[in-house]
Amino acid sequence: MSNSTNPFGYTIKAEDVIETLGFFDDWEDRYKYIIDLGKELPAMPEDLHTQERLIRGCQSKVWIDSSVENERLQFTMDSDAFIVKGLIAVVLAAYNNASAKDILDFNIDEYFQQLDLMQHLSPTRGNGLQAMVARIQDIARNAV
Amino acid sequence: MNAQQQSSAPVFDVNRIRQDFPILDQEVNGHPLVYLDNAASTQKPNAVIDAIASYYRRDNANVHRGVHALSDRATQAFEQARETVSQFINSPSSRQLIWTSGTTASINLVAYSWARNTLGKGDRILVSWLEHHADIVPWQMISAQCGAEVIPIPVETSGDIDLDALAGLLDERVKLVAVGHVSNALGTVNPVSQICTMAKKAGAKVLIDGAQAVAHWPVDVQALGCDFYAFSAHKLFGPTGMGALWGREELLESMPPFLGGGEMIDQVSFSGTTFNTLPFKFEAGTPNIAGAVGFAAAINYVQSIDREGAALHEEHLLNLSVQRGADMPALRRVGAPRHAAGIFSFLIDGTHPSDVGMLLDQQGIAVRTGHHCAQPLMEHFELPGTVRASYSIYNTVDDVDRLFAGLEKALRLLS
Numbered sequence: 001m002s003n004s005t006n007p008f009g010y011t012i013k014a015e016d017v018i019e020t021l022g023f024f025d026d027w028e029d030r031y032k033y034i035i036d037l038g039k040e041l042p043a044m045p046e047d048l049h050t051q052e053r054l055i056r057g058c059q060s061k062v063w064i065d066s067s068v069e070n071e072r073l074q075f076t077m078d079s080d081a082f083i084v085k086g087l088i089a090v091v092l093a094a095y096n097n098a099s100a101k102d103i104l105d106f107n108i109d110e111y112f113q114q115l116d117l118m119q120h121l122s123p124t125r126g127n128g129l130q131a132m133v134a135r136i137q138d139i140a141r142n143a144v
Numbered sequence: 145m146n147a148q149q150q151s152s153a154p155v156f157d158v159n160r161i162r163q164d165f166p167i168l169d170q171e172v173n174g175h176p177l178v179y180l181d182n183a184a185s186t187q188k189p190n191a192v193i194d195a196i197a198s199y200y201r202r203d204n205a206n207v208h209r210g211v212h213a214l215s216d217r218a219t220q221a222f223e224q225a226r227e228t229v230s231q232f233i234n235s236p237s238s239r240q241l242i243w244t245s246g247t248t249a250s251i252n253l254v255a256y257s258w259a260r261n262t263l264g265k266g267d268r269i270l271v272s273w274l275e276h277h278a279d280i281v282p283w284q285m286i287s288a289q290c291g292a293e294v295i296p297i298p299v300e301t302s303g304d305i306d307l308d309a310l311a312g313l314l315d316e317r318v319k320l321v322a323v324g325h326v327s328n329a330l331g332t333v334n335p336v337s338q339i340c341t342m343a344k345k346a347g348a349k350v351l352i353d354g355a356q357a358v359a360h361w362p363v364d365v366q367a368l369g370c371d372f373y374a375f376s377a378h379k380l381f382g383p384t385g386m387g388a389l390w391g392r393e394e395l396l397e398s399m400p401p402f403l404g405g406g407e408m409i410d411q412v413s414f415s416g417t418t419f420n421t422l423p424f425k426f427e428a429g430t431p432n433i434a435g436a437v438g439f440a441a442a443i444n445y446v447q448s449i450d451r452e453g454a455a456l457h458e459e460h461l462l463n464l465s466v467q468r469g470a471d472m473p474a475l476r477r478v479g480a481p482r483h484a485a486g487i488f489s490f491l492i493d494g495t496h497p498s499d500v501g502m503l504l505d506q507q508g509i510a511v512r513t514g515h516h517c518a519q520p521l522m523e524h525f526e527l528p529g530t531v532r533a534s535y536s537i538y539n540t541v542d543d544v545d546r547l548f549a550g551l552e553k554a555l556r557l558l559s
């Protein structure tokens with residue numbers, strides 16, 4: 001679908017996010033970067049904003065849609081909040097365009113720890129990160 | 145909006161008050177903490193922290209059963225606390241004051257012990273659109289069992305209960321009106337005494353969810369004319385997981401126990417068990433003794449300060465916020481109740497409340513974002529939630545300045 005325009009998992013990967021975030025020493029720059037990353041998510045068509053695609057456990061709304069292309073999972077995700085969209089981008093940098101096995105093998109806790117520069121990446125916050133990751137892993141498990 | 149109030153800030157020594165709350169003296173994300181989430185839970189003064197610590201250091205034992213000195217001291221402290229809390233709301237007797245784990249448990253107690261056993265098919269329970277889930281869900285749960293119906297009382301766009309609509313709903317089918325004293329989402333101070341009069345005329349009982357009211361001004365359950373009043377210690381500078389239910393004596397007497405166990409019995413036998421008297425018949429199991437001690441300490445603390453000055457001070461902070469908000473083009477206040485208590489709920493155009501909350505947190509400012517456990521209200525107003533700044537006695541004008549500077553910065557980052 002619109003995945004050809006999705007940079008996450010293609011030109012922007014987990015290492016790139018870790019590297020760029022580590023480069024800023026000011027929280028405002030880090031948040032600006034995260035918010036800008038969110039703006040690079042391809043738009044999710046309104047008609048995909050359905051109840052079934054909604055991820056529970058997030059304060060803002062988060063939707064997810066997925067497909068498999070060449071044995072790699074392609075995710076389309078969206079949120080009604082800017083920072084959460086940025087967090088989605090961070091998560092998709094690690095998971096998008098990856099095989100189900102790679103998704104399940106990926107050490108997400110370590111990734112978040114490396115991004116520790118942002119307290120809001122802590123999965124205990126009400127940002128829904130935990131729920132997003134669980135849903136992506138579920139989809140991967142079903143795809144194996 | 146009140147222009148006079150802005151020009152002459154009330155004299156209330158907030159800096160003295162702040163010294164009583166050790167938690168306020170800290171940095172969060174490199175900034176001095178600005179705590180504006182008081183409607184979720186208030187902070188605790190040294191008097192409460194020390195009373196709880198001292199209880200565990202010196203007096204701890206189980207209550208009502210020991211023959212020894214510690215048990216006796218614990219029982220005395222526990223029952224003295226009941227007396228203190230009871231007088232605080234002007235109850236005619238401390239027998240009518242039942243310890244619970246909080247407002248939620250108090251409302252559930254009335255739902256399961258009174259409503260479920262009294263109401264049936266064709267009966268109605270009225271709750272307002274403003275209600276916290278704690279004052280909606282228990283009624284829905286027991287209604288599913290007893291066949292009663294839960295009907296919402298309309299709310300105007302100002303966030304005030306529509307009293308004409310309430311009058312229209314009050315017919316002989318209505319057996320209970322359950323409303324909040326103060327809305328935790330919008331700060332609306334409901335005219336509960338008037339609501340009690342209206343409900344009484346229609347022959348309905350009234351339960352008031354007082355969770356958000358007790359911290360702001362003295363509550364007098366007799367003057368209000370309600371049948372039940374539910375509140376929590378933690379919204380009143382006391383410990384979490386502690387609260388009380390006040391009820392009319394004849395009603396409480398008529399209600400069967402809700403939880404069974406120790407403490408609530410008179411005689412237990414396999415041929416039949418009899419129950420303890422009020423208030424103990426509703427207090428099964430070992431209670432939160434330290435919680436009661438802390439609750440009473442919180443009330444003693446509140447009564448030791450200039451309450452009227454504190455209320456004016458909070459009102460001043462709210463008025464200031466409303467004025468500042470009006471000067472910020474992107475800010476939209478949610479609701480504009482005729483009378484509000486310490487709560488400023490708003491949206492920043494083009495952003496989600498959670499964006500704003502996260503960026504304020506980065507600046508050391510704690511606010512609540514989301515639906516505030518009032519999803520029906522948010523749905524009613526078609527809102528994704530709000531950002532809520534809620535003030536307490538220890539907040540300052542500087543906190544309001546920090547909030548608005550923080551909002552300006554958040555807006556810059558998000559645009």
Ligand SMILES: Cc1ncc(COP(=O)(O)O)c(C=O)c1O
Binds near residue numbers: 183184245326353
């Ligand atoms: C209006 C209102 N009712 C009920 C509650 C529930 O109180 P608690 O969680 O202490 O039982 C709250 C607090 O969240 C509240 O604000």
